[in-house]
Amino acid sequence: MTVTEEATQALVGTSAPRKEDARLLTGQGSFVDDITIPGMVWMAVVRSPYAHARIRGVDLTKAHAAEGVVAAFSGAELADDWTAPLPMAWPVTEDINNPSHYALAADKARYAGDGVAVVVAESRGLAQDAAELVEVDYEPLQAVTDVEAALADGAPIVHDEFGTNRCYTWPLAGGEDVDALFAEAEVTVEERYRQQRLIPNPMEPRGVIASTVPATGEVTLYTSSQIPHIARVTLALGTGVPESKLRVIAPDVGGGFGSKLQVYPEEALAIVLARRTGLPVKWIEERTENALATHHGRDMIQEIALAATAEGKITAVRVRLTVSMGAYLMIITPGTPLLGAWVYGGAYDIKGYSFECSGVFTNQTPTDAYRGAGRPEATYAIERAVDALARKLDKDPVELRRLNLISEFPHDLASGLTVDSGDYHATLDRALEMLDYDGFRREQAERRERGDTKQLGVGFSTYLEMCGLAPSRILGALRYVAGGWEAATIRFLPTGTVQVLTGTTPHGQSHDTTFAQVVADRLGVGYDEIEVLHGDTSVVPLGMDTYGSRSLAIGIAALCSATDKIVAKAQRIAAHGLEVAEADLEYEAGTFRVRGTDRTMTVKEAAFAAWHAHDLPDGLEPALEETAVYDPSVFSWPGGTHIAVVEVDTETGVANLVRYVAVDDVGTVINPQVVDGQVHGGITQGVAQALYEEAVYDENGTLVTGSLVDYLVPSAAELPSYELDRTVTQSPNHPLGAKGVGETGTIAATPAVVNAVLDALAPYGVTDIDMPASPERVWRAIQEARS
Amino acid sequence: MRQIALTVNGERHEADVEPRELLVYFLRERLGLTGTHVGCDTSSCGACTVLLDGESVNSCTLLAVQADGGDVTTIEGLAEHGQLHPVQQAFHEQHALQCGYCTPGFVMATVSLLREQPDPTEAEIRKALEGNLCRCTGYVNIVKAVQQSAAAV
Numbered sequence: 001m002t003v004t005e006e007a008t009q010a011l012v013g014t015s016a017p018r019k020e021d022a023r024l025l026t027g028q029g030s031f032v033d034d035i036t037i038p039g040m041v042w043m044a045v046v047r048s049p050y051a052h053a054r055i056r057g058v059d060l061t062k063a064h065a066a067e068g069v070v071a072a073f074s075g076a077e078l079a080d081d082w083t084a085p086l087p088m089a090w091p092v093t094e095d096i097n098n099p100s101h102y103a104l105a106a107d108k109a110r111y112a113g114d115g116v117a118v119v120v121a122e123s124r125g126l127a128q129d130a131a132e133l134v135e136v137d138y139e140p141l142q143a144v145t146d147v148e149a150a151l152a153d154g155a156p157i158v159h160d161e162f163g164t165n166r167c168y169t170w171p172l173a174g175g176e177d178v179d180a181l182f183a184e185a186e187v188t189v190e191e192r193y194r195q196q197r198l199i200p201n202p203m204e205p206r207g208v209i210a211s212t213v214p215a216t217g218e219v220t221l222y223t224s225s226q227i228p229h230i231a232r233v234t235l236a237l238g239t240g241v242p243e244s245k246l247r248v249i250a251p252d253v254g255g256g257f258g259s260k261l262q263v264y265p266e267e268a269l270a271i272v273l274a275r276r277t278g279l280p281v282k283w284i285e286e287r288t289e290n291a292l293a294t295h296h297g298r299d300m301i302q303e304i305a306l307a308a309t310a311e312g313k314i315t316a317v318r319v320r321l322t323v324s325m326g327a328y329l330m331i332i333t334p335g336t337p338l339l340g341a342w343v344y345g346g347a348y349d350i351k352g353y354s355f356e357c358s359g360v361f362t363n364q365t366p367t368d369a370y371r372g373a374g375r376p377e378a379t380y381a382i383e384r385a386v387d388a389l390a391r392k393l394d395k396d397p398v399e400l401r402r403l404n405l406i407s408e409f410p411h412d413l414a415s416g417l418t419v420d421s422g423d424y425h426a427t428l429d430r431a432l433e434m435l436d437y438d439g440f441r442r443e444q445a446e447r448r449e450r451g452d453t454k455q456l457g458v459g460f461s462t463y464l465e466m467c468g469l470a471p472s473r474i475l476g477a478l479r480y481v482a483g484g485w486e487a488a489t490i491r492f493l494p495t496g497t498v499q500v501l502t503g504t505t506p507h508g509q510s511h512d513t514t515f516a517q518v519v520a521d522r523l524g525v526g527y528d529e530i531e532v533l534h535g536d537t538s539v540v541p542l543g544m545d546t547y548g549s550r551s552l553a554i555g556i557a558a559l560c561s562a563t564d565k566i567v568a569k570a571q572r573i574a575a576h577g578l579e580v581a582e583a584d585l586e587y588e589a590g591t592f593r594v595r596g597t598d599r600t601m602t603v604k605e606a607a608f609a610a611w612h613a614h615d616l617p618d619g620l621e622p623a624l625e626e627t628a629v630y631d632p633s634v635f636s637w638p639g640g641t642h643i644a645v646v647e648v649d650t651e652t653g654v655a656n657l658v659r660y661v662a663v664d665d666v667g668t669v670i671n672p673q674v675v676d677g678q679v680h681g682g683i684t685q686g687v688a689q690a691l692y693e694e695a696v697y698d699e700n701g702t703l704v705t706g707s708l709v710d711y712l713v714p715s716a717a718e719l720p721s722y723e724l725d726r727t728v729t730q731s732p733n734h735p736l737g738a739k740g741v742g743e744t745g746t747i748a749a750t751p752a753v754v755n756a757v758l759d760a761l762a763p764y765g766v767t768d769i770d771m772p773a774s775p776e777r778v779w780r781a782i783q784e785a786r787s
Numbered sequence: 788m789r790q791i792a793l794t795v796n797g798e799r800h801e802a803d804v805e806p807r808e809l810l811v812y813f814l815r816e817r818l819g820l821t822g823t824h825v826g827c828d829t830s831s832c833g834a835c836t837v838l839l840d841g842e843s844v845n846s847c848t849l850l851a852v853q854a855d856g857g858d859v860t861t862i863e864g865l866a867e868h869g870q871l872h873p874v875q876q877a878f879h880e881q882h883a884l885q886c887g888y889c890t891p892g893f894v895m896a897t898v899s900l901l902r903e904q905p906d907p908t909e910a911e912i913r914k915a916l917e918g919n920l921c922r923c924t925g926y927v928n929i930v931k932a933v934q935q936s937a938a939a940v
Contacts, residue, residue, distance in 0.1 A: 021879045024887030025871065027822015027862035031888065034821035125807075203826050203834060203922050204888040254824070254888025255922050287827040508886030508923045673882040677924060681885065684925035708831035708920065716913040716926035745925075 015673035032207030048109030051143035051701020068126035075104030090335035103265035113292025143701030175414030181316035185307035204254020253507035258369035297370020326366035339374030383751030457760025468553025468636030492607030503543020524590010549740025561628035653779025682745020690753035796864025833919030843899035862891035885923035
């Protein structure tokens with residue numbers, strides 16, 4: 001055996017062609033809805049049309065009698081099927097109000113879309129028809145859909161047992177005394193922002209199939225999920241199916257963005273209904289159901305204050321959040337806003353920091369992680385507040401940022417964590433150069449001077465991000481119940497091809513490609529000879545799944561440890577085969593060479609020797625397969641500068657994004673094309689929050705943006721092509737020097753765009769606007785400022 | 788039940804369908820052509836785009852009976868002799884897909900676009916693809932892929 005030619009080429013750092021594409025481009029992908037199991041029946045969930053209503057009775061008579069119906073149950077009838085409530089894995093404080101949440105509501109519906117009954121029938125259509133025949137006797141109650149109203153005296157109470165809608169209050173403080181810094185500040189700004197509620201809307205709605213072997217009690221669950229491993233643990237606890245008998249498979253998953261980082265009622269229901277009927281049970285979410293029943297993101301009131309010197313040096317940041325939990329606590333609902341708790345000081349060198357977050361129940365779809373999860377909110381608040389300070393001091397926003405950017409690393413944040421590396425000035429310099437800042441300001445001044453109806457604005461976001469969730473010890477200290485480690489296995493097959501198992505679970509991020517690039521380089525195996533396996537708990541038993549930009553930051557770190565173990569074992573075999581001491585061998589890209597000679601053995605040859613095991617060193621186990629589990633010691637810290645340019649039509653209020661410059665520093669880049677793709681998509685979701693998207697509820701708590709007709713996910717027609725570049729500051733804490741990249745765009749983009757809109761409106765004296773900055777809001781802001 | 792006859796990816800099919808059966812479910816569940824996806828149920832996202840007599844249509848808002856006598860091409864019918872269609876090849880080379888769920892719709896919409904406008908500008912591409920939504924790519928690489936396809940077709 002010899003090392004193939006491509007194996008000698010370095011793949012890390014190149015845009016290796018995606019392994020995922022061949023099947024996805026030809027219609028040969030396998031998403032949950034593409035899977036059919038013989039004998040399969042369909043589930044439909046009956047959902048409350050009321051945001052808040054007591055359930056006086058559920059009459060299933062007509063549903064039972066309907067054509068093709070196999071079974072139908074109310075929430076009360078399934079009460080004994082559960083061995084635990086649905087999981088809530090982050091009780092952020094000791095005194096948190098944590099309601100028991102089951103897959104179907106039995107006493108009260110607490111949001112429009114809350115499941116109250118379920119029907120199983122022979123086809124999708126028959127299940128939906130029968131669901132319509134379920135008669136629920138509701139006593140409608142007053143609903144509350146605003147966090148501040150929910151905390152007011154006399155507000156309707158979402159969970160009666162608590163007597164309050166307050167879920168928890170969580171504080172954090174660090175650095176110098178914040179009150180003292182504010183007292184001695186020469187300038188302060190106090191701002192209040194609203195993070196509107198967002199609907200994640202992955203293009204593939206959720207879907208589930210649960211299939212059992214009644215004789216053994218084994219259950220296989222196919223689910224469109226980011227977290228099959230976490231789902232297995234928690235669904236075993238909740239349904240009583242032994243974890244050893246529960247196999248969870250996430251096949252091709254059509255986007256997640258945090259919304260599939262969840263364990264949902266429908267997954268639990270499909271399992272218990274498959275167990276009760278003995279039939280495979282399938283459920284596919286419709287888009288309107290997705291809007292109601294898949295968790296939402298953001299939704300908070302942010303109060304942020306900056307203390308500064310007259311020159312503009314920021315000394316302290318004080319933050320208070322009031323966050324909608326929605327009606328229930330899902331898997332990390334309470335902790336999601338806290339993922340931003342350490343970074344409301346942004347990329348700025350401040351002395352004192354204080355933060356307080358209160359979670360509040362409302363009669364709305366539960367909130368939870370949505371791309372960036374807490375950190376886009378934090379970045380929005382600090383980046384807008386910095387612009388507010390610049391306005392107050394009449395300073396250029398770039399100049400003010402330069403004065404305050406962290407410039408030495410490692411840097412201890414006043415909030416208590418340490419940023420390991422970065423170069424924020426370098427990204428700002430490069431981004432300004434790409435923009436031609438002076439040229440832009442000239443054109444802007446000309447348009448202002450001539451009273452052009454199309455005004456230009458520029459907005460900045462010099463962000464840092466904390467990702468790569470997460471060191472297990474820190475998670476434990478924060479009362480999160482699981483760890484943050486990740487596992488990888490590398491398995492040489494006898495023919496020399498390689499299986500790579502990762503406990504991370506992709507849904508568009510190109511794991512098959514990038515993980516193979518790393519292994520190809522480190523083991524000298526051809527890229528085409530490597531298969532990356534994931535998303536099936538029986539194939540990959542160990543894993544913590546994909547969220548929080550952790551697959552590269554932690555999953556690939558684990559992969560590097562596994563390659564090291566493979567090389568170490570292969571080296572023993574090679575030394576034995578070449579009849580030299582291990583120390584006499586040098587290793588490069590898959591080949592061991594006796595120093596100073598041309599005598600070699602490849603890792604593949606060692607793998608074959610390990611398999612036939614005819615002549616291994618004494619005591620060495622046959623086979624070449626290694627597993628490594630990696631627990632990070634620190635978070636991953638990408639950073640960069642994003643600049644948005646908008647053109648606002650002052651007569652119609654339409655704000656168009658016309659240019660977008662992004663310079664990110666994500667350390668070592670494994671696949672530039674993949675990284676660009678992550679940044680493009682991330683930016684788009686951030687722009688969407690700034691200009692287009694908002695989940696709107698009416699006064700009764702009805703979601704009025706429940707379809708893609710009403711909820712404006714932007715199309716290509718609304719957006720420009722983005723201008724990207726990178727600087728590279730390697731992480732000293734990652735084996736490849738890499739940092740997470742999945743969320744950077746979303747974290748950076750929203751404030752850049754809103755700051756640009758406000759910059760365009762500066763001549764009119766507009767200093768604030770709510771998101772999304774829709775034509776109506778922009779137009780009204782101009783009119784109000786004029787009058 | 789209504790009897791229909793139509794050609795799908797060059798193959799003739801006759802079937803009895805319920806008048807309410809949507810074309811997308813006829814393709815997916817009767818013919819097993821699961822490459823055409825359902826994303827929204829409101830003709831907003833274009834994931835279900837197929838060609839009917841050469842024109843792109845949303846198969847989730849078209850009844851199977853409306854396709855009676857028609858010639859349908861789905862994503863499965865695009866590659867020939869194991870060779871990706873130039874549009875598929877361009878999407879691959881430009882990294883114009885991530886999760887891949889919206890991709891069949893974008894590819895079919897692009898095939899249709901380039902038949903009508905063989906050399907579109909970026910603005911024309913963006914306008915023409917307004918009916919297709921992607922949540923992963925931000926459309927940047929999709930636009931590049933369409934440009935590459937235009938050059939290749």
